Amino acid sequence: TQLLEQSPQFLSIQEGENLTVYCNSSSVFSSLQWYRQEPGEGPVLLVTVVTGGEVKKLKRLTFQFGDARKDSSLHITAAQPGDTGLYLCAGVETSGSRLTFGEGTQLTVNP
């Protein structure tokens, strides 16, 4: 099983600040996904990045896939309390379509 490490595990910031969450592995993935999970609910897909070096933007969220397809980052600009939640990265294994999840980053944005 390919492993994914997320950092930081916990992040508490003030509204308006910027933040970056990292997802790293020693293995290559065919693509990488970012999910957001709110308390009492299942994860919801935010984005899938497929090409090494790819950058995708979703409003104030910017996702980047590393050139070697081993790592990814999520950057949030001007965080808002509504961004609070658990952010999970998930790598799609090169051998098939199974997902390997990172441990998650619990983000709290204080008003």
Add this chain to the structure above:
Amino acid sequence: NAGVTQTPKFQVLKTGQSMTLQCAQDMNHEYMSWYRQDPGMGLRLIHYSVGAGITDQGEVPNGYNVSRSTTEDFPLRLLSAAPSQTSVYFCASSRPRSGGGETQYFGPGTRLLVL
């Protein structure tokens, strides 16, 4: 569409009891999976299915059984519950896509406590 539904939402079991967690999807997705989520460990794959009649083991299959008799349903069975199976269980479904990376749709989860 209701998407992915899971029942029950909460369950308390005693050690040794058995139970079945239900999962159903109405999106005609071929792929279905069961994950467990524990603090600090993300989601770990228990079992998955690529179609009716086909199942395979994931990362943490011990103590769990599955079957896939229809496209819509994918129940997860605990034959003899243990405290280590206390967790939140998520069912997910997806439609296969060439090269992988398909969107997984998750249910709301079942919170299980084994005493």
